[in-house]
Amino acid sequence: MNIENIEAFIYVIHYGSFNKAADSLFLSQPTVTARIQSLERELNCKLFHRTGKQVMITEEGKRFLPYAQQVVQIYEKGKMHINQKKSQTNELKIGCTVSVSNYVISEIIPKLSVMNDEVHYKMITGSTDELVKKTLNNEIDIAFVRKISHPSLQSIKLFEDPITLYVYEDHPFISKQSISIQDIAKENLIFFECGSLDWLRIHRLFENLESPPNIKIHTDSSEMAKKLILEKFGIAFLPSISVKKEVKDGLLYPIHIEETKGIYLQTNIFCNRGEYSELVNEIVKLSKELVK
Numbered sequence: 001m002n003i004e005n006i007e008a009f010i011y012v013i014h015y016g017s018f019n020k021a022a023d024s025l026f027l028s029q030p031t032v033t034a035r036i037q038s039l040e041r042e043l044n045c046k047l048f049h050r051t052g053k054q055v056m057i058t059e060e061g062k063r064f065l066p067y068a069q070q071v072v073q074i075y076e077k078g079k080m081h082i083n084q085k086k087s088q089t090n091e092l093k094i095g096c097t098v099s100v101s102n103y104v105i106s107e108i109i110p111k112l113s114v115m116n117d118e119v120h121y122k123m124i125t126g127s128t129d130e131l132v133k134k135t136l137n138n139e140i141d142i143a144f145v146r147k148i149s150h151p152s153l154q155s156i157k158l159f160e161d162p163i164t165l166y167v168y169e170d171h172p173f174i175s176k177q178s179i180s181i182q183d184i185a186k187e188n189l190i191f192f193e194c195g196s197l198d199w200l201r202i203h204r205l206f207e208n209l210e211s212p213p214n215i216k217i218h219t220d221s222s223e224m225a226k227k228l229i230l231e232k233f234g235i236a237f238l239p240s241i242s243v244k245k246e247v248k249d250g251l252l253y254p255i256h257i258e259e260t261k262g263i264y265l266q267t268n269i270f271c272n273r274g275e276y277s278e279l280v281n282e283i284v285k286l287s288k289e290l291v292k
Contacts, residue, residue, distance in 0.1 A: 001039075001042055002035070002038065002039070002042075003071070003072065003075050004035060005035040005036070005038050005039040005042070006039065006068045006071055006072055007025070007072055007152075008021065008025065008027075008032050008035040008036055008039070009035075009036060009039055009047060009061075009064075009065075009068055010065070010068055010069060010072060010151055010152075011024055011025055011032075011151065012032065012036065012048065012055060013057055013061070013065060014150075014151040016055060017053075017055060018032050018033055018036075018055060024132075024150070026129075026133060036048065043060070043064065045058070045060040046058050046060065046061075047060060047061035047064065048061060069151075072152065073152070073273060073274070076136070076138075076152065076272060077272070077274060077275075079138065090118055090119055090120055091119070091120045091121070091122055092119050092120070092121050092122070092141050092142070092279075093121075093122045093124060093139070093140040093141045094121060094122070094123055094124065094140065094141065094142055094143070094144070095123075095124045095125070095126060095131040095134055095135065095140040095142070095143035095144070095145075096123065096124075096125055096131070096143060096144040096145070097125065097126070097127065097128065097131070097144065097145055097146065098125050099222055099239070099242065100144040100145070100267060101123065101125050102222070102223065102242070103239075103241045103242050103244070104144060104158075104241070104267065104287075105123065105144065108283060108286050108287065109121060111286050112282065112283065112286060124139075124140055128145045128146060128148060131143040131145055132145075132148070132150060132153070132270075135153060135270065135271065135272060136152060136153070136272070138272070141271060141275070141276060142269060142270070142271040142276055142279065142280065142283075143269070143270055143271070144158070144267060144268070144269055145267070145268060145270065146265060146266060146267060146268065147266040147267075147268055148268055148270060150270070152272065152273065153270045153271065153272060153273065154270060154271055154272070154273045154274075154275075154280075155268045155269070155270040156268060156269055156270070156280060156284060157266060157267075157268055158267045158268060158269055158283070158284060158287040159266075159267055159287050160264040160265070160266050160267075161239040161240055161241045161264055161265045161266075161267065162239070162240050162260075162263070162264045163202065163237050163238065163239055163240075163260060163263045163264060163265065164237065164238065164240055164254045164255070164256065164260060165179075165184065165235060165236070165237050165254070165255040165256075165257060165260065166226075166229055166235065166236060166237075166238050166243055166247075166252045166253065166254055166255070167229065167235045167252070167253050167255055168229050168230060168232045168235070168251075168252065168253075169250065169251060169252075169253070171232075171235065171253065173235075173253075173255050174253050174255075179255055179257055181205050181206060181209065181257075181259060182209060184205075184213070184235075184257075185206055185209055185211070185212075185213040185214060186214060187214060187234065187235050188214060188216045188233060188234030188235070189213055189214055189215045189216060189234055189235060189236065190215075190216060190217045190219065190225045190228050190229065190233070190234045190235070190236040191215050191217065191218045191219070191225075191236065191237075192219055192220070192221070192222050192224075192225040192236055192237065192238055193218065193219075193220060201263050202237050202260070202263065205259050205260075216233070216234050217233075217234070222238055222239065222242040223242075225238060226238065226242060226243055226246065226252070229252060230246070230251060230252070235255075237260070239264075239265050240254070267287075269283055269284070269287075
């Protein structure tokens with residue numbers, strides 16, 4: 001029985017869609033369909049009912065699911081231990097997004113190193129999708145990314161980072177008692193976007209205005225956005241952890257408005273299920289200190 005066919009079966013159930021399962025597995029939809037059909041022939045039963053775009057698991061599929069999950073988990077765990085080289089037993093490979101590498105890792109690793117002084121660290125940056133693939137392939141051990149859920153990975157929330165409007169020193173908003181969305185829309189705006197769904201909520205703040213907001217620059221770099229505010233080129237909505245030092249030094253000022261309450265970015269840590277549990281618990285404790 002082909003492990004890849006079983007994996008495709010689990011992914012289709014988790015995502016409720018052949019297309020979404022294909023995207024997550026970095027495969028084409030026909031390839032996933034072919035794998036499911038191959039598995040159905042091996043088991044001599046139908047695993048899914050297909051009605052248009054709707055996919056429903058059959059009773060036979062429900063009975064097979066727990067065994068399929070066990071097979072894949074045991075296979076992945078065995079593969080990891082076989083491929084682990086003795087010379088790398090003290091090396092921890094950590095994956096993270098660029099934003100996490102800029103603002104989170106630099107504070108966590110020194111403290112983690114004190115508790116694990118024999119461990120050497122290899123840092124690898126990438127997008128969330130890239131880091132998921134590398135973790136599944138055992139190319140990295142643990143990863144820091146934005147909120148994610150995956151059937152083969154253990155994912156734990158580290159912290160939530162509020163998205164807030166930040167302005168430069170002496171900006172008139174600092175002394176103003178009430179700031180409206182209309183006021184903000186008239187300013188030179190630097191729009192930082194990291195691909196999270198939460199940024200859509202920032203866009204929606206301006207949906208009902210008669211005129212569009214005065215967006216001067218779109219950027220996927222929080223560092224660029226921050227530096228442009230410091231140069232007094234404009235103002236921006238940013239994750240609070242990215243401007244922690246500048247706010248402390250009195251160079252940037254948060255402007256709290258009612259409309260952005262509850263908008264935040266969530267950072268998670270994930271690894272293959274059953275691995276690095278003690279280390280993950282240590283990092284979770286350190287992250288609580290980070291956001292105090």
